[in-house]
Amino acid sequence: MAPIAMVALVASSPGQTFGLGIFNDALRQDLGLSLSQITGAYMLGTLLAAVPMSYIGALMDRHGLRKVLTAASILFGFACIAAGAVQGLATLFVAFFLLRLLGQGALGMLSGNILAFWFHKRLGLVEGLRHFGMAGAIAVIPMVNLWLIQGVGWRWAFAVLGVGVMALMLPLMLLFRNRPEDVGQHIDGESPHAQHGGGDGAAGLEYSFTLAEAARTRALWIAAGSLALWGMMGTALQFNVVPLFESRGLDATAAAAFFPVFAISLAAMQVIGGVLADRLPAPALISMAMTAVTGAMLLLWGAATPWMGPAVGVLCGIGQGLLTTVLSPLWPRYFGRGHIGRIRGALATAMVASTSVGPFLVGLFYDLLGGYDLILLVFALLPIPFIVLAFWATPPTPPRAQDMEPARQAGA
Secondary structure, three states: OOOOOOOHHOOOHHHOOOHHHEEEEHHHHHHHOOHHHHHHHHHHHHHHOOOHHHHHHHHHHHHOHHHHHHHHHHHHHHHHHOOOOOOOHHHHHHHHHHHHHHHHHHHHHHEEEEEEHHOOHHHHHHHHHHHHHHHHHHHHHHHHHHHHHHHHHHHHHHHHHHHHHHHHHHHHHHHOOOHHHHHHOOHHHOOOOOOOOOOOOOOHHHHOOOHHHHOHHHHHHHHHHHHHHHHHHHHHHHHHHHHHHHOOOOHHHHHHHHHHHHHHHHHHHHHHHHHHHOOOOOOHHOOOOOHHHHHHHHHHOOOOOOHHHHHHHHHHHHHHHHHHHHHHHHHHHHHOOOOOOHHHHHHHHHHHHHHHHHHHHHHHHHHHHHHHHHHHHHHHHHHHHHHHHHHOOOOOEEEEEEEHHHHHHHHH
């Protein structure tokens, strides 16, 4: 299942910021739109795409991953094809909405739920390997998209990506199974009576929090806040990397150096972070990740030297790599697997919504103040409280036995 989870995450690339960003200039010139119109459509489409995530997670809990993932793959493929037919701002907004909903949202979230049903002790490691594939996509997909745009135009490029998504995903769905029990196996390949030691929240295998119960824990809010904050800032940086670097006195070459270094750093930290997530407490690792994010934003705000681009890329790769590989196994370990679809659906809503805000904030501050200094300083300061708060994101205690039934009725 680990390779399928990796491929599903990579297949979401046409709906991710790094995949869509390369289309911006071609869209703006061909459709006659301003930069603020494109970023505004992107923000609104992404924001609305965040709303149905909890419902998609509930569908997964009810019907199983295989059916929902298959449907999402087909719909996402057709959404890519439809994106090549947009004619103006209104249809571009619809395209952004569908690409963000089905790509970054549905496929990204569902791929993250696959491994939670098959692994516990090694969940951090296999999650790291899943995200390792995404790091490779970040390094390769923008170049592939640019090659397609230059070769066949942006409209046919979207169509090729749509067909590619379905060709990649649908054969894998024939091999996909929801749970190890479906093929006579057990989680981690062990007997169901084996004791699961190590890692945070092993008790999560014995009790599954409902969404309402999980929402009453401080761990969920601290961990989700950290992830949403990085989603906002990371998307803002990637979407506006060239003007941000040029504002620091650097050229587009320095901005271009950010992406390959970021991808390499991210890939390395996906594996390292996955191993650490199986061995060290999650709160300490979340704090380390937010420290790296703060360092990256401080460097971008205050420095203006040629080595800044690669250095920012390294720190962003460390921050994102560590954060994602720690939090992916945290959700099932802390809250169990019985309602993981609804819980991660709600988290995906927050994450997708946060990514809609970042690029718009950068554009708004620039339009109002004529520069990026203040927004970069704000980005540098925002993660600092989470460096400390992370140590309170400890495994939650399941509700008392006598409270379980009322809590389930209230939060199911």
